[in-house]
Amino acid sequence: MRILILGGTIEARALAEALGPRADFAVTVSLAGRTAEPLPQAAPVRRGGFGGAEGLALYLAAEKIDVLIDATHPYAAAISANAARAAASAGVKLIALRRPSWRKVAGDDWIEVENVEAAVAALGPAPKRVFLGLGRNELQPFAAAPQHFYLIRSVDPVDPPLAVPHAAYIVARGPFSASEDRELLQRHAIAAIVAKNSGGEATYGKIEAARALRLPVIMLKRPALPEVASVATVDEVLAAIGHALTLSTARGV
C-alpha cells in the first residue's frame, strides 16, 4: 500500500515511525519546507508544495498513492483544502488527522480573534510587553504596532528581524513545559500572549503558564477546514489504515 503523509507535525512524525519500517507499506512524508532543518523522519521525505490541488492530484496519480493522510498543522488550511480536492479528483482515500483544539478552562483569559491583524488591534494602543507564539511567517503585521515590546520564539531565526524598535528573539523547538514557559514569561515581564490554538501537548505550556500568571491570551481562531471524514489521534489513523489494508487484501488488490 502506497501512502503519502502530509506532515510537519508531531503526529505525522509518529505515523511515519509506525508505518515507515513496515514492508507492506511504501510511505513518503511531505513537508512544506517551512523549517530549515526539520527533524529526521522514519520514511523518505519530499519537500515543498505540489502546485495546488491540481499538482497534488497529478502527484497522487503518478506515484500510485493508495492512501493520503492529511496530518498537517491545524492552521495549514491551504494544504488541507488542496488535499480534500486532490483526493476526490484522483479517487484516493483521504484520512484527515485533526488535532482537537484546546478548550478554555477556569482561570483562562482568552480574547479570540479572527486573524493576525485582529490580534495586533487587540493589543491596544498602550505599550505592552508581548510574547508572540506564532510562526515566523506570521509576524509582519506586528510591525504596525511598534509601541510594544515583542518576545518572539521560533524554530528558525526571524530574518530579517521584525521592523520594530523593541524585540527579543529566542530560537527554540518545542515541546516547552509550563514551568519553563512560566519562568520565561516572568523573566521578560510579559503582559500578554498571542497564540494559535494549535492543540496538543507540545506548545500548551505557554497557555498553562498564562493561566498561572493571570495573563490574557489573544488566541487566533482556527481556520475553516474542508469537511472530510476525520480522526483525532495517531492510533485512529493506524486503525483506519489497517482497515483499508484488510479491505484491499480481501479484494486481492
Ligand code: NAP
Ligand atoms: P498552508 O497555508 O496550508 O500552505 C501553503 C502552501 O504550502 C500550500 O499551498 C502548499 O503548497 C504548501 N504546503 C503546506 N503544507 C505542506 C505539506 N505538508 N507538504 C507539501 N506542501 C505543503 O500552510 P503553511 O503556510 O505551511 O502554514 C500555515 C500555518 O500552519 C501557519 O500558521 C504555520 O505556522 C502553521 N504550521 C504549518 C506547518 C507545516 O508543516 N506546514 C507546521 C507547523 C505549523 P502547494 O499549494 O504548492 O501544494
